[in-house]
Amino acid sequence: MSDCNRPIGILDSGIGGYSVARQVRQLLPGEDLLYFGDGAHVPYGNYSAEHIVQLARYMFRFLEARGVKALLVACNTISCLLDRCRDGVSCPVFSAVEAGARAAARMEAERVGVISTVFTHNSRCYPEKILALSPRKKVVLSCGCPDLARLVEHSLGSPDGMARVEENLRLELDGMVRRDKIECCVLGCTHYPLVRESIQRLYPGLPLIDPAEEMAAGLRDDLERRGLSAPAGRRGGLTIYTTGDVDEYALRARQVGLEPVDQVAFYPPLEV
Ligand code: DGL
Numbered sequence: 001m002s003d004c005n006r007p008i009g010i011l012d013s014g015i016g017g018y019s020v021a022r023q024v025r026q027l028l029p030g031e032d033l034l035y036f037g038d039g040a041h042v043p044y045g046n047y048s049a050e051h052i053v054q055l056a057r058y059m060f061r062f063l064e065a066r067g068v069k070a071l072l073v074a075c076n077t078i079s080c081l082l083d084r085c086r087d088g089v090s091c092p093v094f095s096a097v098e099a100g101a102r103a104a105a106r107m108e109a110e111r112v113g114v115i116s117t118v119f120t121h122n123s124r125c126y127p128e129k130i131l132a133l134s135p136r137k138k139v140v141l142s143c144g145c146p147d148l149a150r151l152v153e154h155s156l157g158s159p160d161g162m163a164r165v166e167e168n169l170r171l172e173l174d175g176m177v178r179r180d181k182i183e184c185c186v187l188g189c190t191h192y193p194l195v196r197e198s199i200q201r202l203y204p205g206l207p208l209i210d211p212a213e214e215m216a217a218g219l220r221d222d223l224e225r226r227g228l229s230a231p232a233g234r235r236g237g238l239t240i241y242t243t244g245d246v247d248e249y250a251l252r253a254r255q256v257g258l259e260p261v262d263q264v265a266f267y268p269p270l271e272v
Helices: 018-027 049-065 096-106 118-123 125-133 148-155 159-179 192-202 211-226 246-255
Strands: 008-012 033-037 070-073 093-095 111-116 138-141 184-188 238-242 263-266
Touching (some): 008 018, 008 049, 018 033, 018 192, 018 211, 033 049, 049 070, 093 211, 096 111, 096 125, 096 184, 096 211, 111 118, 111 125, 111 159, 125 138, 148 159, 159 184, 159 192, 184 192, 184 211, 238 246, 246 263
Parallel strands (some): 033 238, 070 093, 111 138, 111 184, 238 263
8 A cells, every 4th residue: 555545553542542533534535434433342441551651552453454555543541651551553643632732822811721631631741741831821720521522422313311411521620610710621532522511511612622623733733734634526435343333333423523434443452
């Protein structure tokens, strides 16, 4: 296969990375995308670092073995541990946290909120990176959401499920928005942009930062620089692998507008 025609790898603990795949498709419609979601083990955000590294390496190896020309870590939680996960990966690797922090640092706002998983919150990855790029900012963190990614993963399209998502969003975001008066909010877990409309309805006027936009733009620049962009006029495909429920992954892809999908296939989970 010519180097230009090699796929882009995208990985996440679950369907959260669909928010990144969607953005990449919009910006780079000619690229083939190979998605891996670890449905058997989602959510990662309440696990220990060792456990996350072990699970993430399995996905990195899967995508590396399929010759991806770039790898998007469409999971903030794994991105916090990138140096421990990327061993043996020969292509450029893009981090959701790097992208989100860069986008936040560019905002005029001084008080930046970050909503994320418990692991991402505890790692302090976001404030460290944002403050390194923009020292005058005041970064305000959510307390780390133990339930939100799991709720989003299984609730799209269900009125009861979405009511629970919105109740959880209020629990996690009300303090930052109303008491701490954040001026913008980083969606620091890739599941959250999938419910962006709900967040906007609950907090109208609050600017939201989705790291996916920055990731897709960074990928485009990298491919152009290396002369590896897919040929113009080509229509890219999307193949999804999951260690979880194939039918649910296909349904969720349709629900978030990720169509057409060439194939959704099962891949055995890492036994831990
Ligand atoms: N979507 C992931 C993230 O960006 C992980 C959510 C989870 O598995 O807890 O952090």
